Amino acid sequence: MRRANWIIFCRVVDYFGDAGFCWRLAGALARCGVGTVILVMDRLDVLEAIRGTERFDNVTVLPWNVIEDEWARAGVPAEHQADVVIEAFACSPPQCYLASLGCGARWLTLDYLATEPWADSVHGCASPAPRITSTVGRKRRWCVPGFSRATGGLLHGSWRHISARKRQDWRTELAGYPISDDIFLVLAFGYPDASWSELRSLLTGRLPEGFRDWLIWQPSGIDFSQSQFDEILQACDLNFVRGEDSFIRAHWASAGRWRVPFIWQPYRQEGQGHSHKLAGWMQQVLVDPKLSVLIDFHWGWNGLRAVDTHHDLPLESAWEGLVGGFAGVKERLHRACLQLAGRPSLEGSLIEMAETARI
Numbered sequence: 591m592r593r594a595n596w597i598i599f600c601r602v603v604d605y606f607g608d609a610g611f612c613w614r615l616a617g618a619l620a621r622c623g624v625g626t627v628i629l630v631m632d633r634l635d636v637l638e639a640i641r642g643t644e645r646f647d648n649v650t651v652l653p654w655n656v657i658e659d660e661w662a663r664a665g666v667p668a669e670h671q672a673d674v675v676i677e678a679f680a681c682s683p684p685q686c687y688l689a690s691l692g693c694g695a696r697w698l699t700l701d702y703l704a705t706e707p708w709a710d711s712v713h714g715c716a717s718p719a720p721r722i723t724s725t726v727g728r729k730r731r732w733c734v735p736g737f738s739r740a741t742g743g744l745l746h747g748s749w750r751h752i753s754a755r756k757r758q759d760w761r762t763e764l765a766g767y768p769i770s771d772d773i774f775l776v777l778a779f780g781y782p783d784a785s786w787s788e789l790r791s792l793l794t795g796r797l798p799e800g801f802r803d804w805l806i807w808q809p810s811g812i813d814f815s816q817s818q819f820d821e822i823l824q825a826c827d828l829n830f831v832r833g834e835d836s837f838i839r840a841h842w843a844s845a846g847r848w849r850v851p852f853i854w855q856p857y858r859q860e861g862q863g864h865s866h867k868l869a870g871w872m873q874q875v876l877v878d879p880k881l882s883v884l885i886d887f888h889w890g891w892n893g894l895r896a897v898d899t900h901h902d903l904p905l906e907s908a909w910e911g912l913v914g915g916f917a918g919v920k921e922r923l924h925r926a927c928l929q930l931a932g933r934p935s936l937e938g939s940l941i942e943m944a945e946t947a948r949i
Contacts, residue, residue, distance in 0.1 A: 594673035594944065595625045601654070601681040602633035604857070607835040609636045610816055612678050614747040614835070617646040618937035621748065628670060630654050630683075642815025658684045666690040674944045676700050677730075688722055696944045697730040703834045705870030710740035714943065731943060735936050737874040742943075744838055746935035748817070751846045752824050760825035764807040774801040777826040778808040779836055780855045785891070785905070789830075792909045798916035801827070824848045830891075833857050845927035851884070851920050853891055865894045875930070878922045883911035 596619055600612040609631060616629045625648070631637055632654040652670075661670070666687055675691065677683050677699045691697070699717050713734040719727035733742045752760070761775055762768045769775065774797050778786055786808070793804040807826070814822065819836070823829055823843035829852040831840045840852035854871070856864040872885050889895065890905035912919065 593623070593625045595628075595671070596674045596676065597628040597630065597670070597672035598676045598678060599654075599681050599683040600629065600631045600678045602631065602636050603679070606633075606636045606640065606812070607833045608679055609633060610640045610835045611745065613637060613641050614745055614816065615676075615678075615937065616649045617644075618745060618747045618935070619940070620646045620648045622937055622941060624648075624941070625673075626650065628652060628672065630657060636812075639812040640816050642818065644815060644817055658686070661690075662686045674698065674940075676940065685721075688719075688727065689724075691724070691726045693725045695726050697726050698733050698940060698943055699730055700940075701732065701734045703735045703838070704741065705737060705867050705874065707870070709734045709736045710738050713741045733936075733940060733943060737871060737930065739933065742939040743934050743936045744841070744930060745937060746842075746931070747937070749820060749842050749846075750817070752821050752848075756821065757825045757848065760821055764822065764825065765805055769805065772800060772802045774798065774804040774828070775826045776804065776806045777822065777829040777831070778806050780830050780832045781858070783858075784830070784832075784855055785893075788905060792906065795906070796910065796913050798827075798913050823852075824850060826850055828852070830855065841927045841930055844923050845931045849920050849924040851916075851923050853884075853888060855892060862894065864892070868892060868894065875926050876923075878926065880915065880918050880922050881926075883908070883915045884919050884923065887912045 598612055598616055600608055602609045612629060612631065616627045619627050627649045629649060630652045634651065634653050637651065661684060671690065672695070674696045675683060675698070677697065679700065679702055697719070712732055713736070715732050717730045717732040719730050735742050735744060737744070764775065765773075774793070776793070778784075778789070786806075790806065793806070797804055820839055820843070823839055824846060827850065829840050829843065829850055831837050831852055832855040837854050840850075840854070843850045844852060854868070856867050858864050859867075868888060872888065876885050886903050887905075887908040890903055890908040895902055
């Protein structure tokens with residue numbers, strides 16, 4: 591199965607993280623030594639901006655609408671037929687493609703990142719496709735990325751640890767002029783409703799020990815490629831990240847040489863479902879009692895009340911706690927993320943699922 595051909599279907603939704611994740615996944619599978627990987631996506635303009643000049647051997651990108659029309663009209667050619675199909679985020683692959691699959695093909699439906707307890711019981715289960723009566727459709731399996739060992743794990747992809755010289759180059763790039771190490775550089779990557787003005791007030795009021803001034807860099811769009819963004823995460827002193835792709839990459843920046851701590855803003859869901867996603871992550875990763883100040887700030891930053899208390903902690907008070915224990919937070923979060931980095935990857939889990947599937 592490691593020499594099999596794979597195809598990934600992806601539709602870009604909302605803030606483009608779907609495109610970034612699927613591009614990373616395609617490259618990760620290729621590096622694992624599978625035969626070929628085809629990525630079918632509906633927003634190639636987004637993909638081009640995200641991947642920059644990065645290309646992967648044995649990865650082909652196809653425009654969804656164009657290729658679906660061709661398949662429907664002339665059939666699926668041999669070079670597009672795959673042994674493993676990944677349906678990313680319930681995107682519903684074209685019926686004409688699914689109908690062309692042989693009985694030995696594997697079909698995996700890949701969910702969004704999950705931190706809630708239900709993920710453990712769902713990952714790896716059969717997920718029959720209701721409108722596909724073939725053997726392939728009946729044996730479709732569910733893959734849930736997550737932090738628990740019972741889930742599919744986290745996408746590792748390529749990660750390059752940057753040198754001190756490279757880190758300083760990025761700090762100069764982001765600031766627009768050379769800055770010293772005692773400037774507290776903050777990455778402000780969040781959704782529009784994030785409290786950036788309040789963050790500036792907090793930074794003006796107090797900084798972690800060893801810093802004399804602060805600077806915020808806030809992306810205005812897709813300013814840099816994915817690989818460049820990975821390096822930016824390592825160049826800052828505190829990363830505010832959002833969604834899923836930048837969130838996972840922030841873990842690897844924390845696990846690496848520069849041990850950069852981060853704050854996460856999950857995508858808002860109806861009924862405050864994002865509060866349970868946030869709580870699930872903190873209960874699995876921020877288990878060290880010394881990380882309680884990081885937990886407090888997460889609740890305040892996201893405008894949420896902790897699920898296990900009836901008391902709200904003002905954001906200013908939470909910042910005081912975080913700044914006061916910043917060195918300890920940095921070290922303990924590094925240890926937690928380093929432990930995650932040592933676990934099996936999502937790309938490895940997908941290959942294992944494909945190998946063990948019985949169609």
